[in-house]
Amino acid sequence: MRNQVIEQTENYVRNELGEDATGHDWFHVDRVRRNALHICKEETTGDPFIIEMAALLHDIADEKLNESSEKGEEKLESFLQTLLLTDTDKRHIKQIIETISFKGGQRTTLSTIEAKIVQDADRLDAIGAIGIARAFAYGGKKGQSIYDPSISVRNEMTLEEYRKGKSTSIHHFYEKLLKLKDLLNTDTARKMAESRQQMMVTFLEQFYREWDGQV
Numbered sequence: 460m461r462n463q464v465i466e467q468t469e470n471y472v473r474n475e476l477g478e479d480a481t482g483h484d485w486f487h488v489d490r491v492r493r494n495a496l497h498i499c500k501e502e503t504t505g506d507p508f509i510i511e512m513a514a515l516l517h518d519i520a521d522e523k524l525n526e527s528s529e530k531g532e533e534k535l536e537s538f539l540q541t542l543l544l545t546d547t548d549k550r551h552i553k554q555i556i557e558t559i560s561f562k563g564g565q566r567t568t569l570s571t572i573e574a575k576i577v578q579d580a581d582r583l584d585a586i587g588a589i590g591i592a593r594a595f596a597y598g599g600k601k602g603q604s605i606y607d608p609s610i611s612v613r614n615e616m617t618l619e620e621y622r623k624g625k626s627t628s629i630h631h632f633y634e635k636l637l638k639l640k641d642l643l644n645t646d647t648a649r650k651m652a653e654s655r656q657q658m659m660v661t662f663l664e665q666f667y668r669e670w671d672g673q674v
């Protein structure tokens with residue numbers, strides 16, 4: 460039964476996100492699902508079914524991929540209604556998805572281990588080599604520059620500023636990506652983050668060297 464629900468969800472998400480070019484494509488979702496299940500196994504905690512479902516659906520209601528956050532929620536809700544699951548499971552899956560987004564740095568406390576694990580898995584996919592690729596893909600799609608040394612790094616910002624303010628993809632590393640490792644919830648994710656963090660640090664060093672024409 461649960462296998463069938465997973466398969467139905469995979470098909471739905473593949474269909475919904477297939478063509479996305481902002482870094483929220485099906486492969487992102489699949490990596491988040493696999494990382495989340497890996498963390499769950501290593502930590503020997505959390506319900507793997509809830510984790511897998513929340514990972515698969517975590518970007519469906521995203522306000523950036525929908526007309527509005529309300530429209531996104533409605534979409535998620537109507538898909539959940541088609542599934543043969545208990546209301547408790549549906550509520551838990553929805554609650555995880557609502558609470559895990561980064562949204563400019565406002566920290567929300569996550570109440571369940573399943574939410575913590577899916578959040579870690581999503582954050583791991585924003586850092587490292589994949590994170591670098593996604594940042595420039597997203598930045599390009601948004602029309603923002605690769606880098607502009609005259610723009611200063613924003614520290615505290617509202618959600619509005621985070622989404623709309625003028626910035627560059629290199630700035631995004633300081634505004635979000637380099638901070639993510641300290642926001643992880645589980646030891647397994649912290650271990651997985653080490654080489655990814657190192658990759659970003661090395662990338663930035665080399666980037667400035669080439670920018671300054673020293674290489």
Ligand code: ADP
Pocket residue numbers: 481482483560561562563584585590593594595597598626627628631635636
């Ligand atoms: P969140 O929903 O957690 O705020 P997003 O969905 O906005 O994250 O991020 C999707 C991907 O695009 C991530 O890899 C993220 O780092 C990247 N991204 C988001 N905003 C920017 C930006 N302003 N510049 C470059 N990359 C970005």
Ligand code: NI
Pocket residue numbers: 483487491517518581
């Ligand atoms: Ni995501």
